Amino acid sequence: MSDVIAARTKRSTREALGPYGKIGKTLGELDDRLGVAKGGRTFMDKIFPDHWSFMLGEIALYSFVILMVTGIFLTLYFVPSSAIVTYHGSYLPLDGQKVTQAFSSTVDLSFAVRGGLLMRQMHHWACDIFVGALIVHMARIFFTGAFRKPRELNWTIGISMLILAIANGFLGYSLPDDLVSGTGIRIAYSIMESIPFVGTYLAFFVFGGNFPGTMVIPRFFILHVLIVPLILLGLVGAHLFLLVRQKHTQFPGQGRTEKNVVGSPMFPVFMAKTTGFLFIVGGITALLGAFAQINPIWQFGPYDASRISYAVQPDWYMGWLDGVLRIFPSWTFHSFGHTIPFEVFIPAVVFPGIIFNLAIMWPMIERKFTGDNEIHHLLDRPSNRPKRTAVGVAVLVLLSMLHIASATDVIANFFHVSLNTTLIGMRVLCIISPFIAYPITYKICKEMQGVHGAGKRKTPNVVTRTAEGEYFATESPAYSEDMHDGLAATPIPTFIEPKPEEPFESGVRTVDR
């Protein structure tokens, strides 16, 4: 009897809740207050393209998440202070040494805190992966033309995040106050000093006086854990907001046009894949943290301004800056009672300034050359834009050469050539390699444009036999993900490479792929 009543009550409750049960009811309550139903449905239906290269930005985003989680753990133990203490911790070789609190707390959190070493190594690895993913993601955006109108602002935000990520990587790397990072700070101080007119004032204001002083660790700390991450977080939010507002770009393909987006919906497909991917990135970072030692500061020892270690290398993303400092000639300006250290100022301030400004301005520069002010949602194949691709490759080759140049001493040692030869060789390579890379890339792109069926996979021929024993071979349809000849060709602005024999109308020429 009571069972029947219970069942009845249950059913009536369910009816009262409506067809979608408790979840539906909760969402209804939420909609009463915030009016989220319509937007929520649109968000659940948001389409994400399936191409693998859209995953690169996700790697960056998830390493940033890992950086924040592991970073919060580290702040609970790290002491940002230059006060001198005598080390009496669990790492016996350092026992009795006078070290700063920053150094001693970093060693302690690595050895005395359970899981501390793993968190520290994961933090460092996640940073290396973060900057790497940002650069590869940026390269994808660049080579496929995803930065074009309407996405110029998001490109600028992306470059700003890259600059901040590199800066914050350097700040974090400096915090433990070990021998290697201390040398890095010394170099940063000298670079600030090299700026004409304001250099020494800038260095004194940043460091609170002469190098090294006691202010630099606490200041770098607050920049590293609060100010820069806060700006980065804001920019990540803006980046994702613009992505949702403007929707994804996509590669051309079956059913894909400038007016739609094809792929998987936010819920459940993309959500499952991307959450899984977060776990994978986290898992790989943890495995690296477990098995690949990184920045063992107790082996370097505490910072001492009068000591130095041989073959000192910064984190990988600083390599190109170190390389250009190494190979730049010793030009300096001494006159009128003043000095401009060109040998530092040009490679360490002017050169990165030019590179980053060029990157930020690129959408504008390209528009100037092509006159293309159209809105683009379909991506380019890099070979269809040979000049842009060649410029990108030339810059990447230059930066890679500079990166290699940051290891002149190691190269000289390894190959048993003199340091002089290595240095002069690297100078020559850095200057000529971009000029070799440009025409080669350009030519390869041009060749690829002419290759019939480039960008398509081979499809099998289907052979059928009739009842009479006659054979017919028919082509099977092309893969839907591939680009089709039958598709409407992407409009290409004629201004890129106008053919004089082809008069064009309305500034748009269509080409068959």
Add this chain to the structure above:
Amino acid sequence: MSDQHEHRTPVSLSDLSENDPHLQPAAKNPKTVELVIAITFVVGTLLLAGFGACYWINAEPWTLGATMGGGLFFLGVGLVAWGKYLMPRGPFVEERHVLANSEADRDAFAAAIVERGGGVMKRRKILGGLLGGGLGIFSVVAMFPLLRSLGPLPKGTLFHTDWRQGSFAVDQTGRRVSAGDLAVGSIMTIFPEGSQDSDRGQAVDQTILIRVSNQNFTTMKGRESWTPMGYVAYSKLCTHLGCPVGLYEQQLQLLVCPCHQSMFNVNNGAVPQFGPAPRPLPQLPLYIDADGFIRSQGDYNQPVGPGFWERA
């Protein structure tokens, strides 16, 4: 053969029937995929539980990373596979809407700013100027607490070190260096007595002391009296970026900076022979007193370390 391509036309999510092929999983045999995913989830969960156990018994750090990393990795792989093979295969399509508004809307927006703004400013230019002036002053005065208090002004501090006439040369422990301490062909780092423990002392005053075999050694004209008994001292701060010039190549008589490989010729007043350093290392004039201690005749005759604007 063409079967697998037939349903690949993208459709919109909003007008789908329940049996639409787009809602079918992508996997050919979902049962097998389900089994594989179940295995990854079980392995992942076991590893994560293992992480808890390793943490609890305070196992080696690498076991923590291996269990946590492996656990997350397996869960992630399973979840990605679930999304890729067992969820609606699609493809789905979403229409793009033009972001730009109509010409009338744009004009209305521009009008609100230009006309209303113009109305506010009409004949009130002076008020606007005054307000702008106030904000300008504020932005200047705000610089004082925000910027000026960050540090002292450089003034003369970059131009001199703590070496004085008669300063005793000491090693890092503070022990005075006497003429018999250094073997021929070896080097050591010295500081003016009293500054060997200070930050600034270590950063600015650090000097490299070399003993060459030639008793009558001299580095260049006018410095004949600076190198008693073959003892020669140079600032240890590289003139490129201020790294300590810590390597001594005895055969070639070169001091090498490990940061960017500048090389300085010890025989020749530490003139840079190679690399990016623009100037010689400043030389410290030495003498040996009656008790045999090495002392300085005075400060360096030029600022040590890398170049800066105020340096003559």
